[in-house]
Amino acid sequence: MNSFTLTWLFVILGQKVSSAFLVAPKHAPTSTTSTFMATWSDSRAVKEYQEFLNSGKQDMDQSADCPSVIITSPSSSDLANALVAMGTGDDLVLTPDQDLPPFDESYPIYITLPPWEIEAFLSNLKESYVAKAEDFIFFSGGLEFGNIEDVLKEKGFCRDSMTQVLISGMRITPSGKVEDLSINLGPDSYGKTKWAGDCASCGKWAGSIAERLERNAVRCPVLFYREWRRRMWERHTFDAVFHLLGVVRSQPTTVEQVATYYSEDVSEMVWEMSQLLRGWKAITLTYGFEERMFGMAEKNGQEQATTLIDEMYPFIWGNQVMLQSKMFSEYLNYAQSEMGYLPGIQLPEMRDEDFQSKMRQGNLRADGVI
Structure with a gap:
């Protein structure tokens, strides 16, 4: 030795009797908003x-x-x-x-x-x-x-x-x-x-x-870092899109239900994100990303309720790449104004004045539930 x-x-022997191993219960911090452009x-x-x-x-x-x-x-x-x-x-x-x-x-x-x-x-x-x-x-x-x-x-x-x-x-x-x-x-x-x-x-x-x-x-x-970064952004896109598309529904919605009933919205939004990532982050998502996202949602999302978390806004939904999407911004504003998520957080202004009425009128699921 x-x-x-x-x-x-x-x-380590000294540390085991110190207070460093004693951890307090989790508590949520105050919500903060911090988004900025990062093109590199x-x-x-x-x-x-x-x-x-x-x-x-x-x-x-x-x-x-x-x-x-x-x-x-x-x-x-x-x-x-x-x-x-x-x-x-x-x-x-x-x-x-x-x-x-x-x-x-x-x-x-x-x-x-x-x-x-x-x-x-x-x-x-x-x-x-x-x-x-x-x-x-x-x-x-x-x-x-x-x-x-x-x-x-x-x-x-x-x-x-x-x-x-x-x-x-x-x-x-x-x-x-x-x-x-x-x-x-x-x-x-x-x-x-x-x-x-x-x-x-x-x-x-x-x-x-x-x-x-x-x-x-x-x-x-x-x-390698290049491939890891692609995977990280793919996961970020999954978390941002599936949860956002789920929280705007009138009934509690799981990640798996988003994949099942709102697949067209998911596909449209993630493909738009893939294009934005090319321009903003010089990233091309690896071939098959859509299959992987739906696979994750269908296998692991049956019991995962969709949600938006205030303190995680800057690190998921408030990222500048996500906010460049018109569709994403519209859903985000609707989640705040109509569903009560992200209170007090400054969001991009709605660009489609008819979006709220469209959401109220339809978006029927395959089983007939709005």
């Missing part, structure tokens, strides 16, 4: 891929799971607790106000803070964190973590070497256990399995988090 491991164990290319990701091809390697270098630091929030601790449970018992859990261990060696630092706490955390990094910034691991995806790309870019953390995880491919049960949500869509024309809704990782510690998840039966492919 080397000196680094011994020192780490001493720190993924040229660094292209460079990364070209360097890999030039190296002659057959596989990407992958880091192994190892003792890690997990940064948790008193308002949201589920993911931090799940990561600890999936580990091997040698992780260190801290809150943002606590210093990192004084080790020269690199180790994964999982940032499990909710999206609305990320900007303040990155703006007020303690000195020990600044020195270890390249070891940060950020999470995206789903209604819990959304899309934090704009925040990371503004703070200089949206680099191709930065570790990022699309975590929406798993669910944390009330008992704290994790369940894989990936979906097997069958073989493609080459006989290769088509997957949808799985987790994914990229960056320096991509292999570490992937090993931890897969050891606990959660699928998590390791990707």
Whole structure:
């Protein structure tokens, strides 16, 4: 056992009796609205891929799971607790106000803070964190973590070497256990399995988090940043569109029902989003994205009620790419003015004065329910 491991164990033993493992119940913060334009290319990701091809390697270098630091929030601790449970018992859990261990060696630092706490955390990094910034691991995806790309870019953390995880491919049960949500869509024309809704990782510690998840039966492919970014935006589009199209109905509607009864609206909106992503983010969604979205909705959305969450507005529905869609903006305004969602949040003005009357007159489902 080397000196680094011994020192780490001493720190963990001391930490186990500290208050860092004591997490407070979750509570919702005050709603905030923050949207801004972010038009940029993924040229660094292209460079990364070209360097890999030039190296002659057959596989990407992958880091192994190892003792890690997990940064948790008193308002949201589920993911931090799940990561600890999936580990091997040698992780260190801290809150943002606590210093990192004084080790020269690199180790994964999982940032499990909710999206609305990320900007303040990155703006007020303690000195020990600044020195270890390249070891940060950020999470995206789903209604819990959304899309934090704009925040990371503004703070200089949206680099191709930065570790990022699309975590929406798993669910944390009330008992704290994790369940894989990936979906097997069958073989493609080459006989290769088509997957949808799985987790994914990229960056320096991509292999570490992937090993931890897969050891606990959660699928998590390791990707280049360019491909990971496509998947993240695909998931963002899914969350934004399906939930928005569901909340405007007079009856409670699940994600699966949106796929079943409003498929034409879904298709129209997601294809418009795919075009906007090309212009605004230099992203082309991977072929088959519509099939994957409907597959996720039909398989995992039977019991998931559609909703809009105030504090997640900037990270899902309020993203500037989404707001460029006329159809999306109309539904968003209707959800606020007629259904009572997102109170107090400034939305783009309605561009179609007849939209509200259209919504009241029709949109019959296949079973005759409005």
